[in-house]
Amino acid sequence: MKPIFYKILCCILLLPLLISNVVLAKDSKPNFKIAADGVVLMDSKTGKIIYSKNPDKPYPPASTTKIMTALLTLEKGNLDDVVTIGHNPPLADGSKIYIFEGEKIKVRDLLYGLLLASANDCAEALAEYLSGSVDNFAKEMNKRAKELGCTNTNFVNPSGLYNDKHRTSARDLALIMNELVKQPEYTKIATTVSYNIPATNKSKEKRPLWNENKLIQKNSNFYYQGCEGGKTGYTVQSNHSYVASVNKNNHRLIVALIHDKEKHFFDDAVKLFNYGFNNFTLNLLYPKDSYVTTYINDNLKIPLYASEDFYYLKSKDDNTNPDLKLENANLKNLKFKKGDVVLSANLSRGSNSIGSLTLKSGVDHESTFFNNKFININLTTKNIILICLAVICVIFLIFKITKKISKSKKNNKYYF
Numbered sequence: 001m002k003p004i005f006y007k008i009l010c011c012i013l014l015l016p017l018l019i020s021n022v023v024l025a026k027d028s029k030p031n032f033k034i035a036a037d038g039v040v041l042m043d044s045k046t047g048k049i050i051y052s053k054n055p056d057k058p059y060p061p062a063s064t065t066k067i068m069t070a071l072l073t074l075e076k077g078n079l080d081d082v083v084t085i086g087h088n089p090p091l092a093d094g095s096k097i098y099i100f101e102g103e104k105i106k107v108r109d110l111l112y113g114l115l116l117a118s119a120n121d122c123a124e125a126l127a128e129y130l131s132g133s134v135d136n137f138a139k140e141m142n143k144r145a146k147e148l149g150c151t152n153t154n155f156v157n158p159s160g161l162y163n164d165k166h167r168t169s170a171r172d173l174a175l176i177m178n179e180l181v182k183q184p185e186y187t188k189i190a191t192t193v194s195y196n197i198p199a200t201n202k203s204k205e206k207r208p209l210w211n212e213n214k215l216i217q218k219n220s221n222f223y224y225q226g227c228e229g230g231k232t233g234y235t236v237q238s239n240h241s242y243v244a245s246v247n248k249n250n251h252r253l254i255v256a257l258i259h260d261k262e263k264h265f266f267d268d269a270v271k272l273f274n275y276g277f278n279n280f281t282l283n284l285l286y287p288k289d290s291y292v293t294t295y296i297n298d299n300l301k302i303p304l305y306a307s308e309d310f311y312y313l314k315s316k317d318d319n320t321n322p323d324l325k326l327e328n329a330n331l332k333n334l335k336f337k338k339g340d341v342v343l344s345a346n347l348s349r350g351s352n353s354i355g356s357l358t359l360k361s362g363v364d365h366e367s368t369f370f371n372n373k374f375i376n377i378n379l380t381t382k383n384i385i386l387i388c389l390a391v392i393c394v395i396f397l398i399f400k401i402t403k404k405i406s407k408s409k410k411n412n413k414y415y416f
Contacts, residue, residue: 190229
């Protein structure tokens with residue numbers, strides 16, 4: 001009976017430990033529901049997707065489309081340029097600030113109208129300013145999307161008005177937003193709560209605008225400190241969508257929500273940001289120019305240093321570092337100087353790759369291949385010279401002997 005008793009006692013004592021492990025594992029995953037059909041929570045620096053739902057499924061994005069329009073405007077336009085409004089922009093459907101044909105408005109003011117009031121007439125005016133027409137601008141939008149790594153995006157207009165061919169995914173939307181927040185002028189505009197477009201040649205009154213993004217409004221229940229900007233979107237066919245960026249202590253996260261039938265996007269965005277910041281931390285694993293490892297090949301030792309900052313996103317309860325593996329390369333046969341990039345390293349956790357890091361040499365190195373080749377060439381040349389000298393000596397000896405014999409015969413020609 002005693003052995004059975006001891007086994008039962010051990011099980012009872014171990015039970016709390018087993019339960020605690022289960023709880024920790026459960027707490028490591030989000031336990032909330034997100035209403036949108038397409039969802040991505042992305043770390044900006046590493047590009048790692050922390051949470052997702054149908055991240056690559058394309059949906060109609062409605063006015064979140066305008067973040068691409070804003071990106072191209074900031075990249076290619078001049079905010080102080082004055083745009084003369086053409087015939088088509090005032091005819092745009094949906095939300096607008098009611099600009100007039102022939103009206104002269106600065107690009108900066110059109111951007112405020114685009115981002116704060118979600119004005120479709122401003123979107124079309126910017127498209128014509130940059131590309132001459134909406135169709136040409138859509139081509140530029142798609143080209144830029146591909147450059148950013150978007151794989152499930154097709155834009156047909158600058159505003160997001162519904163079109164069955166106008167689509168993007170939550171992941172692609174996050175990628176576009178991640179590029180847009182690198183523009184300082186964007187965050188300045190997108191975090192402005194209200195703005196007045198000055199009077200123009202066609203409008204004697206100022207046009208007041210209010211920002212629809214509740215995450216930047218301090219009197220809102222959804223206010224989120226560190227929000228750098230966001231864009232809402234809605235059409236009957238597209239449902240609700242939202243994309244936003246938050247930067248806390250130099251750690252930036254991006255949330256993209258598409259096709260939300262329940263209009264929970266502000267609440268869900270806050271949940272996702274809280275989950276990301278509460279459970280993950282961004283570590284600078286290898287600062288630029290810091291020592292990483294040493295390349296060893298027989299007697300050759302090359303100290304290797306990081307050519308750029310390498311950041312690593314990990315759970316806050318994870319105290320381990322990723323494994324580092326150098327690419328398979330023979331540095332013996334290469335000539336390089338101190339500071340030259342010579343190798344790359346892959347970093348991984350188990351079977352999961354977390355990134356790659358280019359490494360530069362800490363010393364100068366001469367190629368042993370060329371040195372050996374030079375030595376071999378020298379040895380070969382030396383051998384040839386020795387052989388030639390030997391041949392010359394033999395020829396000289398033969399010549400001397402032949403000459404001596406000939407002379408001897410000449411002296412003895414009268415003797416019988």
